[in-house]
Amino acid sequence: MLEITKLRTEAEDIILRLEKKYVAHARETVMALLTLDEKRRQTIVDLEALRQEMNTTAKSIGQLMKAGKREEAEAAKTRSAEAKAAIKSLEATLQEIEAETHERLVTLPNTPDPSVPVGRDAAANTVVYQNDVKVSFDFVAQPHWELARTHDIIDWELGVKLTGAGFPVYKGKGAILQRALIAFFLREANAAGYTEIQPPLMVNEASGFGTGQLPDKDGQMYAVERDGFYLIPTAEVPITNLYRDTIIEQADLPIRNCGYTPCFRREAGSYGKDVKGLNRLHQFDKVELVQITQPEHSYETLEAMVTYVEGLLTQLELPYRRLLLCTGDTSFTSAKTYDLEVYSAAQERWLEVSSVSNFETYQTNRLKLRYRDEDRKIRLAHSLNGSALALPRILAALLENNQQADGSIRIPEVLQAFTGFDRIGGA
RNA sequence: GGAGGGGUGGCAGAGUGGUCGAAUGCGUCGGUCUUGAAAACCGAAGUGCCGCAAGGUACCGGGGGUUCGAAUCCCUCCCCCUCCGCCA
Known part of the structure; x- marks a missing residue:
């Protein structure tokens, strides 16, 4: 499996090499992967922000309960529930993105070394x-x-x-x-x-x-x-x-x-x-x-x-x-x-x-x-x-x-x- | 195949709802001490992901669920161990 991090930094070179191997839709696939990667990273950023919010809220609830502040704790619970729903949906999105990335990535063969002669068969x-x-x-x-x-x-x-x-x-x-x-x-x-x-x-x-x-x-x-x-x-x-x-x-x-x-x-x-x-x-x-x-x-x-x-x-x-x-x-x-x-x-x-x-x-x-x-x-x-x-x-x-x-x-x-x-x- | 037990950091092994990425021991690495080493003492140390960084986030066999919150409770799958049976 090609490394996604290399795809990010050496896309053009990788495409050229794949084309030397007569891979169909090489450019298309690589570009699609880059788009997916972009989406993936953005999703992770969003997701982690939400998780952080969840984590701090959950912690505060414990403290509020201990302090006997019932109402405030309940309010926090509501907020937490909302964040949780958002997290669930983002997690599902992320999973889809990752599944599609994987699906496409495994279709790409290794890139030939420059010393390999170009030829079809x-x-x-x-x-x-x-x-x-x-x-x-x-x-x-x-x-x-x-x-x-x-x-x-x-x-x-x-x-x-x-x-x-x-x-x-x-x-x-x-x-x-x-x-x-x-x-x-x-x-x-x-x-x-x-x-x-x-x-x-x-x-x-x-x-x-x-x-x-x-x-x-x-x-x-x-x-x-x-x-x-x-x-x-x-x-x-x-x-x-x-x-x-x-x-x-x-x-x-x-x-x-x-x-x-x-x-x-x-x-x-x-x-x-x-x-x-x-x-x-x-x-x-x-x-x-x-x-x-x-x-x-x-x-x-x-x-x-x-x-x-x-x-x-x-x-x-x-x-x-x-x-x-x-x-x-x-x-x-x-x-x-x-x-x-x-x-x-x-x-x-x-x-x-x-x-x-x-x-x-x-x-x-x-x-x-x-x-x-x-x-x-x-x-x-x-x-x-x-x-x-x-x-x-x-x-x-x-x-x-x-x-x-x-x-x-x-x-x-x-x-x-x-x-x-x-x-x-x-x- | 039947019955029971269990999967936690390199290893061993605590932890049964929040202060746990996780005690402790061994091992590893760095330092002090020493002529050198050992011992002793001090300190460091998991992996992935996002981020220039600060930091954040995830991971206690895998997946799902309950809960504001799960290593800890429930379901399910996988694997390992013990005993019985069978057997090279």
Whole structure:
């Protein structure tokens, strides 16, 4: 949620930035918000004057009663009743104003950072780096879903039987490989100074709102309506919400957390080759990084996080590239996002395996996540997060890129300590 | 799931209609003392909103109500604890 105080002082700049993100009615909405804000403040001034009158009157009544001045007390009571009616009506007005403000405010996405290229959709994203790992085959390469079936390590039909499409069952070395990836990612994150968190996999509505999933992306989450919970679409939600409604001492920043969780996404409206195999699932595993920083340090932190994730991909010997998302493709809550994509050599396509974002104060404003700076002033912190990494597409790329002429699959060296085997299939 | 108890400041814990944003203790910060530290003593210290400021106003789990006046009484929702049942 954008800060209303910033809207007051930087309206023009914010409008320009929102327009770069192709937000419909940006100017209109901002102007409406400013008008509402004006009305709100005037209402508060009026309301507080009345309340003050009420308070002093009420106090005097007590004294008059004690002094035995019955009539004067009664007169004061009448005055007080009048003030009370006025207060009630003003309170109702204020509530309406605030509700409308909130309603409009949540429709505005975050403003893109000036370094974000302007563009409407994914076509305008910029490839800012591509490593030189190449994969080539002197045989006909199989897509990962074929390989998975051949080696009986992933069973989609069983998943359908148990739950439905998009809930695969991993078996044998497939399951072990998943566990190995999780263990590898967590070991690296721990070594890099991230504190490991095991959060709940269901969250309440307040948490969903805090990180921006609600109300904007209501349809993306599975809801447990009976209990008012949501299955987390990413560990970002619980791990960032850890700090909802808190004031952190500056000395305790940055906060660096990581966590492995399954993630649940409804993915309504997806279809075709995008959902083939492991490309897009309703349940998948992911290790997530979350950082809370001072505003001054969030952009250097963003760079450091991307570099860290690239290190993982390098260790996995995967071909990858780094994209700077354009304004239109940057998510609703993010000010700047890098995506990391790996090349899956049999499908011959790039798969997004990580998204690293700086949310600036967009989430922390909703979360009331603040810190006390060196002047003892309370300010909103910045929040960031990044996948490190999402498993299914990594698995897809590993299977496809490492397949051998004899049909077996080579396990990258860094994973072998975790898997206990160096290949799937073959001799 | 059944029965009972309870939600107050960083923590513990008073407060059952006005003088309560709230005692007290611990913890925290500043100072005195000390070679240094501890102890002791003195002092400071919640958060939001409006305001240039002075100040005002709101907040004792959330919402609503009674009353001139609510942390305190009533209703309702949420959460926690104890016991029983069930159970990894």
